[in-house]
Amino acid sequence: MFRNHLKIALRHLWKHRTYTGINLAGLVIGLAACWVILLHVGDELSYDRFHEKGENIYRVVNAASWEGGQLNLATSSAPQGPALQNNFPEVLAQTRIVPEGGGSLLSAGDKSVQPGEALLADSNVFQVFTFPFIAGDPTTALKAPNAIVLTKSLAAKLFTDPAAALGKSVVWNGDKDVDLVTGVMEDVPHNAHFHFTALRTLPKGFTSRWDNFSIYTYLLLQPGADAEKISSKSQAFYEQYMKGDMGDGVKFRMSLQPLRDIHLNSHLGYELGVNGSKRSVYIFATVAILILLIACINYMNISTARSSVRVKEVGVRKTLGSVQGQVAGMFLVESIILTLLAALLAAIVTSVALPVFNRIAGKSLSLWQYGVGYTLLLLLVFSIGAGFLAGSYPAIFMSRFKTINALKGKQGSQTGNAAFRKVLVSFQFVVAIILIAVSIITWLQMEYVNKKDLGFAKDQILSFHLNDMRLRESVSAIKAELKKSPYIESVSAASNPLGNNNIGANGFKAEKDGKFEHGSLITQNYYADADFVPVMGLKLVEGRNFDPARPGERYTTLLVNETMVKEMGLKDPIGKRVQYEADTIRERRIIGVVKDFHIYSLQHKIAPMAIMQPVFTAMEDNLFVRLNKAHIPEGLQYLEEVYARFEKTYPLEAHFLDENFSRQYFAERAQSKVFLLFTLLAIFIACLGLFGLAAFTAEQRTKEIGIRKVLGASVASITGMLSKDFLKLVLIAAVMAIPIAWWSMQVWLKDFAYRISLSWWMFAAAGLLAIVIALATVGYHAMRAALANPARSLRAD
Structure with missing residues (x-):
């Protein structure tokens, strides 16, 4: 029986190649798009799942609020982890990591490389996290005070053979620190929430004040331990250990964050990297399902619309003894064959499309990243499932034809479920219009954040880090040399780059009526010299x-x-004193008020900010150089020459400030581009279905059109007659889609503190665009039918 079904299916698919091609194209694009999205979703969900003990690893995060503000931090204080292990028997181990900070140079013999991200870590870090070693013993690798573990790729740069690095000495930062390589490990997987190329021993007994949240602490709990139980005791823990350093009036909460939740659920201050978004994962998964549904709906609609062509075939088969299940099976086999063929072609399309997607989304996805066998099995199951989904309704619908009526050709698309097909077409365009609206609004928001005035002139400003203390001690000389060039307009030294990291905060108290208020205002701290204001083009609204x-x-x-x-x-800030707590209580006097300017992305509101002059050389570790707009290449060359005079070890790594700010929106821009790409695919697939339905409708009404033309009907009236039913469906879809799109965009825009306002025209444009696309698709067949010779139309069978 199956062999018979297979032969009939192949014969039918080949005989009606046009409609087979339309269905196949839609399924190939739908399956390929779905495949790419699911690879992306799977990758996002896989973060930190390679750690063997990941289910029991938690990160310590902290929240503190004052009367004047609050902080939500991914970091903790250095003594917090050891104290938690001592106080809670559920904690099997605690380990801490902290970024090395600044630029670095690692040398071995005559080879020197910049290692990238280097971390300091407790010696038991490899007992908590799973990072496979290719040389050395992870249990003892960081026991020694000057030990270092290199990743395979970094070791290869220094020693060619990574395993040969074991036991060798490497020089850290010129001639200052010598470390012994005690381990070489595999590169950190891309799906880890923190990355590094080198791990160095955190100094034994490393500590700091309880209110200095500058380290990342992870706890390994006993299997089955209740993390919330530890979090619920955070106030008592605060009272016992932290209150003395943090002062009165502080509301504190410590929480344990599951390791595997960090990438998609954590967006705290001082994150170790840019995290993903669970909402985006849900959205992309939904888009994948909807695109596949659109492709399957095309098959349902075209198959049921063409049922009149096959109604007699069904009648004959039933007369010869076929039961309903056998007839339905025949149509299902036809559908599954088509989806299996589509899956094979989709694999080819996906392999071609993935590099493009990876470039847009900043990913490194592979077609076979889950293994060839597993992927092929998943593809087989998925394509058969899609075949059942696409073919089930047509199979049930056509297998129900009554034998007598079917032999007379009385059942088919004329009497069967035309209303349901209209619902399906409307659903396709509901999805398409929502995606169009989303694409329009995300693009407008990205344009807004790229062009919004940030409160300072960010163009033509270069920013670079001074890696070595010797350089920082020469800041005045470097600035003087740079200012000699006509290609450089101004130079400033400051404590932090802008646009790509947190600058730090403290609690400030204001003077009122000669006294300092009790409550503190959480304020961003920034240290910069007197040239900072003119270099950045900041505006002083009061004072000097x-x-x-x-x-x-x-x-x-x-x-x-x-x-x-x-x-x-x-009300009158100039001359007022403010008090803030660092290592000791300090007072300063306000001499000027600058107009608000952005130091972070537009997802964050402008926070209170204090700018102070550096009091130590170590604070002047970044330079900002404003280049002459007409001589940027010459200015860059002069900067490199001056830098080379003062620094022989580290190469210059300078970045334009506008690029720093632009990088903050990489994820949103990538999401916007991906949405646009899949919007175009969804529209194309929907139009394929509409194209097929329009072609069949025109074919079925050939004689009617011929008679109307003989009776004097114009081309325009015939075109309108054939198009109006489809136009109604798209209009209904627009009415349904616009409220959904409006709501979803309101939710998405809440992530931005500064955002565009939604307007009716954005959604009207999405609906109008869908109507134009639908009319163009249907209009081709409508015009073709209207222009046909009526004599030939009337002779048609």
Whole structure:
């Protein structure tokens, strides 16, 4: 029986090649798009799942709030982890990591490389996390005080043969530190929430104040331990250990965050990297399902619409003894054959499309990344499932034809479920219109964030890090040399780059009526010299800038932004004193107020900010250089020459400030591009189905069109007659899609503190575009039928 079904299916598919091609194209694109998205979704869900003990690993995160603000941090204080292990028997081990910070150079013999991200870690880090070694013993690798573990790729750069690195000495930062390579491990998988190329021993007994949240702490709990039980005791833990350093008026909560939840669920301050979004994963998974549904709906619609062509075939088969199940099986076999063929072609399309997708999304997905056998099995199951989904309704619908009526040709598309086909077509365009609206609005939001005035002139400013203390001690000389060039307009030294990291915060108290208020305002701290304001093009709305001729002010004055003045309630801020806590209580006097400017992405509101002059050389570890707009290449060359005079070890790594800010929106831009890509695919697939339905409708009404033309009907009236039913369906789809798109975009835009306002025209444009596309698709067959010779139409069978 199956062999017979197979022969009939192949014969029918070949005989009606046009409709087979339309169905096949839709299924190939739908399956390929679905495959790519599911690879992406699977990759996002796989983060940190390679750690063998990952189910029991938690990160310690902290939240603290004052009367004037709050902090939600991915970091913890250095003594927090050891204290937790000592106080809670559920904690089997605690381990801490902290970024090395700044630029670095690693040398072995005559080879020197920049290692990238290097971390300091407790010696038991490999007992908590799973990082396979290719040389050395993970249990003892970081026991020694000057031990270092290299990744395979870094070891290969220094020693060619990675395994040969074991036992060798490497020089860290020129001639300062010598470490012994005690282990070589496989490269950190891409699906880890933190990455590194080298791990160094965290100094034994490393500690700091309880209110210095600068380290990342991870706990390994006993299997089955209740993490929430530990979190619920955070206030008692705070009272016992932390209150003395953090002061009164602080509401504190410590939480344990599951390791495998970090990538998709954590967006705290000082994250170790850019995390993903669970919402985006859900959205992409939904889009994958919808695109596949659109492709399957095409098959359902075209198959049921063409049922009149096969109604007699069904009648004959039933007369010869076929029962309903056998007839349905025949149609299902036909559907499954088509989807299996589509799956094979989709694999080819996916392999071609993946490099493009990886480039857009910043991924490294592979067609066979889950193994050839597993992927082929999944593909087989998936394509058979799609075949059942696409073929089930047509099979049930056509197998129900009554034998007598079927032999007379009375059952088919004329009497069967035309209303259901209209619902399916409308559903296709509901999806298409939503995706069009989403693409329009995400593009407009990205344009907005790229063009919004940030409050300072970010163009033509180069930013680079001063890696070595010797360089920082030469800041004045470097600035003087740079200022000699006509290609460089101005130079400033500051404590942090802007646009790509957190700059740090402290609690400030304002002076009112000669006294300091009890509550603190959480304020962003920034250290910069007197040239910072002119280099950045900041606007002073009150008071004055720092004055280099008054060196004593370095310790006693500060600039504040408008938000800080507003939130402190200072009506006349110039001359007012503020007090803040660092290692000791300090006071400074406000001498100027700068107009608000953005130091982070537009997903964050402008926070209160204090700008102070550096009091230590170590604080001047970044330089900002404004180049002459007409001589940027010459300015870059001069900068490299000056840098080379002062620094022989580290190469210059300079970045334009506007690029730093642009990088913050990489994920959103990638998401916008991906949405546009899959929107176009969804529209194309929907139009394929509409194209097939329009062709069949025109074919079925050939004689009617001929009679109308003989009776004087115009081409326009015939075209309108054939198009209006499809146009109605798209209009209904627009009415249904616009509220859904409006709601979904309202939710998405909430991630941005500064965003566009939704307007009716954005959604009207999406609906209008869908209508134009649908009319163009249907219009081709409508015009072709309307222009046909009526004599030939009337002779048609």
